[in-house]
Amino acid sequence: MIPKQHNSDKLVIQLLAGGISHERDISLKSARRVADALTEQGATVIIREPDGHLLEYIETDKPDVIWPVLHGATGEDGALRDILALTGVPFIGAGAEAARLAWDKSIAKTLVSRIGIQTPVSVTLPKEAFRELDASEILKIVSNSIALPLVVKPARSGSAQGVTVVRDVNELSKAMIDAYVYCDVVIIERLVEGIELAVSVIDLGAGAIALPAVEIEPVAGNFGFEERYTAGETNYFVPARMTAGLSERVAKVAIDAHELLGLRHMSRIDMIVDESETIWFLEANVQPGLTETSLLPLSVLAAKQTLGETYYSLAVAAHRGRG
Amino acid sequence: MTQEKHEQQGLNLDQWLGAYAARANTLSVSEVRALFAVVSRPEVVSLAGGMPYVSALPKELLSQTYSTLMSTRGDAALQYGSGQGDPILRDQIRELMALEGIHSSVEDLIITTGSQHGLDLLSGLFLDEGDVVLAEAPSYVGAIGIFRHYEAHIEHVYTDDDGMSPEALQESIDKMLAAGRKIKFLYLVPNFGNPSGVTLSEPRRHQILEICRKHHILVIEDNPYGLLYFDEKPPLAMRSYNEDGVIYLGSFSKILAPGFRVGYVLAPPAIRDKMVLANESALLCPSSFSQMMISEYLATADWQKQIDTFRGVYRERRDAALQAMHDYLPGVRTTQPKGGFYLWLTLPKGIDSKAMLPLAVKELVAYTPGTAFFGNGSGQDNLRISFSYPTPDNIKLGIKRLATVINLQTELLDTFGPKGGRE
Numbered sequence: 127m128i129p130k131q132h133n134s135d136k137l138v139i140q141l142l143a144g145g146i147s148h149e150r151d152i153s154l155k156s157a158r159r160v161a162d163a164l165t166e167q168g169a170t171v172i173i174r175e176p177d178g179h180l181l182e183y184i185e186t187d188k189p190d191v192i193w194p195v196l197h198g199a200t201g202e203d204g205a206l207r208d209i210l211a212l213t214g215v216p217f218i219g220a221g222a223e224a225a226r227l228a229w230d231k232s233i234a235k236t237l238v239s240r241i242g243i244q245t246p247v248s249v250t251l252p253k254e255a256f257r258e259l260d261a262s263e264i265l266k267i268v269s270n271s272i273a274l275p276l277v278v279k280p281a282r283s284g285s286a287q288g289v290t291v292v293r294d295v296n297e298l299s300k301a302m303i304d305a306y307v308y309c310d311v312v313i314i315e316r317l318v319e320g321i322e323l324a325v326s327v328i329d330l331g332a333g334a335i336a337l338p339a340v341e342i343e344p345v346a347g348n349f350g351f352e353e354r355y356t357a358g359e360t361n362y363f364v365p366a367r368m369t370a371g372l373s374e375r376v377a378k379v380a381i382d383a384h385e386l387l388g389l390r391h392m393s394r395i396d397m398i399v400d401e402s403e404t405i406w407f408l409e410a411n412v413q414p415g416l417t418e419t420s421l422l423p424l425s426v427l428a429a430k431q432t433l434g435e436t437y438y439s440l441a442v443a444a445h446r447g448r449g
Numbered sequence: 450m451t452q453e454k455h456e457q458q459g460l461n462l463d464q465w466l467g468a469y470a471a472r473a474n475t476l477s478v479s480e481v482r483a484l485f486a487v488v489s490r491p492e493v494v495s496l497a498g499g500m501p502y503v504s505a506l507p508k509e510l511l512s513q514t515y516s517t518l519m520s521t522r523g524d525a526a527l528q529y530g531s532g533q534g535d536p537i538l539r540d541q542i543r544e545l546m547a548l549e550g551i552h553s554s555v556e557d558l559i560i561t562t563g564s565q566h567g568l569d570l571l572s573g574l575f576l577d578e579g580d581v582v583l584a585e586a587p588s589y590v591g592a593i594g595i596f597r598h599y600e601a602h603i604e605h606v607y608t609d610d611d612g613m614s615p616e617a618l619q620e621s622i623d624k625m626l627a628a629g630r631k632i633k634f635l636y637l638v639p640n641f642g643n644p645s646g647v648t649l650s651e652p653r654r655h656q657i658l659e660i661c662r663k664h665h666i667l668v669i670e671d672n673p674y675g676l677l678y679f680d681e682k683p684p685l686a687m688r689s690y691n692e693d694g695v696i697y698l699g700s701f702s703k704i705l706a707p708g709f710r711v712g713y714v715l716a717p718p719a720i721r722d723k724m725v726l727a728n729e730s731a732l733l734c735p736s737s738f739s740q741m742m743i744s745e746y747l748a749t750a751d752w753q754k755q756i757d758t759f760r761g762v763y764r765e766r767r768d769a770a771l772q773a774m775h776d777y778l779p780g781v782r783t784t785q786p787k788g789g790f791y792l793w794l795t796l797p798k799g800i801d802s803k804a805m806l807p808l809a810v811k812e813l814v815a816y817t818p819g820t821a822f823f824g825n826g827s828g829q830d831n832l833r834i835s836f837s838y839p840t841p842d843n844i845k846l847g848i849k850r851l852a853t854v855i856n857l858q859t860e861l862l863d864t865f866g867p868k869g870g871r872e
Contacts, residue, residue, distance in 0.1 A: 303861045
């Protein structure tokens with residue numbers, strides 16, 4: 127790395143990236159992009175692994191702000207955020223409690239539905255449930271009560287890892303296994319066909335605002351792992367092709383979900399809009415991806431902002447205890 | 450809702466999407482590859498990558514080599530060199546190959562950027578779209594990547610504990626010829642194969658060479674592990690029995706260090722000429738610095754003793770791996786390699802090693818799923834364990850964790866019935 131001269135007027139920002147997670151690779155890619163953008167703003171940026179030396183790194187680097195650019199467990203499940211809070215160093219993103227609620231899709235769905243946000247009908251099945259109950263019977267009841275097609279997904283996971291769209295009931299068992307290898311709790315959800323949207327929410331201290339929605343149209347098939355991280359595999363429409371009225375409703379759902387879940391500084395709310403223009407909440411992302419193919423950066427650019435200014439503003443907001 | 454939907458052009462993050470060659474479609478990111486990112490964390494025992502244990506190489510020896518090289522041939526080492534490779538190193542390689550029964554002219558050797566590059570050059574020379582490459586079942590993942598990139602059809606040939614079956618080879622050839630396919634070459638790793646760990650027996654070497662001679666099929670013999678035997682030397686190289694029909698690939702990656710990226714190809718003169726031109730087109734020349742470092746090392750160091758040291762290290766690790774397999778996974782079949790880096794496991798029926806990998810990552814162990822070693826999607830119930838890099842204690846820990854993973858996956862399969870696993 128080319129050493130940058132420290133600009134004493136600018137913040138020292140420690141990025142935590144990597145970790146032991148299925149999304150480690152994505153986290154490292156996100157962090158390198160964030161570091162580039164922040165460095166262009168004059169910030170001093172240090173990338174660290176969240177390992178056994180974490181407290182030592184914090185002591186040595188003396189960051190003004192920490193940004194846990196971590197995807198997946200520990201980074202998004204609140205555990206690390208609890209520890210960061212104890213250090214007293216301000217950090218970007220949701221606090222531990224909000225992260226715990228939002229990271230678990232089944233909890234997030236339950237909470238947002240309480241304020242009237244629609245979310246596809248689903249069943250949450252911990253692996254332990256099958257120790258006492260007969261799996262084939264349960265799956266039969268589930269597939270009868272929630273009509274096909276279904277989406278089977280780990281309750282706590284990201285980047286579409288372990289997610290299967292089930293259109294034939296015979297595929298359900300395999301889909302369950304493919305989800306359980308990522309997480310001990312699995313959600314079976316009714317597949318809502320429609321326009322897939324990702325709405326990024328930013329809060330710099332003056333209230334949460336929704337950035338232009340990204341409409342996702344994979345070139346072929348689902349918006350799976352490869353479609354997310356291979357440039358060219360997906361077409362994006364930013365802002366999404368919607369009427370002004372629908373666009374406002376979509377933004378409101380995103381902001382409401384962000385605020386209800388207690389998220390902070392930034393989040394990404396994924397949803398589907400069906401043919402009747404019903405907006406269905408799918409999940410909230412505590413630390414959205416920030417790679418070159420990720421959705422939050424697309425929204426920032428569509429809002430005529432630069433990534434550097436936006437990311438630096440998030441750091442300033444965290445440093446001042448705002449957002 | 451979307452009045453203008455069909456009139457708008459979406460944003461595609463690859464603006465050159467329409468410009469790629471068709472073969473670029475063989476290159477894409479994969480979830481499995483992303484999962485391997487965790488192996489750089491010390492908490493994870495990686496039994497995945499086939500990395501040589503370079504810590505067993507005394508660094509002061511290489512420092513000395515570097516100093517001598519700079520003071521004697523420094524300018525040449527920092528300059529462009531011959532497209533065929535350094536003649537002094539080529540001469541030294543003859544001595545190395547003689548250990549495996551090969552006698553050759555220095556003229557017929559080409560230095561490449563690792564033998565991987567040699568195989569890529571050969572594939573570029575020989576393969577058109579749809580051409581057939583015959584390969585072991587399973588075969589080296591890096592070779593499969595190259596053959597796919599050149600849009601070849603990979604026809605895997607049944608392989609058992611004595612290596613590729615000559616009868617199965619004959620059947621595959623008959624099948625391909627009957628289908629009107631053009632067979633370009635047979636590719637194999639006859640000694641301590643990657644990933645199988647098995648060695649092609651001497652009688653089979655002769656039988657396979659005879660079958661290929663009869664059908665005028667070129668043999669590419671890839672031999673990175675031949676000198677890393679634990680007890681007995683493997684049979685002589687296939688190239689030692691046939692000069693015109695075998696192209697031999699060698700490498701310094703396993704007997705010295707892969708960081709140099711130096712390999713070599715021994716080819717019949719007509720092919721050699723084209724290889725040199727292809728090498729020059731691709732690179733101008735292989736790294737002069739790396740070649741001369743190796744040349745100096747071979748000239749001044751006791752390199753045979755160093756290979757002995759590597760053998761000892763890998764033998765101990767192989768023993769640890771087999772013991773751990775016996776202790777923790779007694780029901781899982783493994784090959785019993787007599788050299789090289791790898792064990793090839795056959796899992797209980799129904800377990801898909803690729804689908805199981807996320808669970809392994811959760812349990813802090815990594816391996817390479819068997820499907821990586823086939824061009825046709827086979828190998829779901831296999832996986833490769835590499836014992837070359839982790840310490841014996843870590844190998845035991847890794848295999849113990851793997852046993853936990855297999856048990857958890859078996860539980861899932863039991864819970865969700867026969868349709869839960871591989872259909």
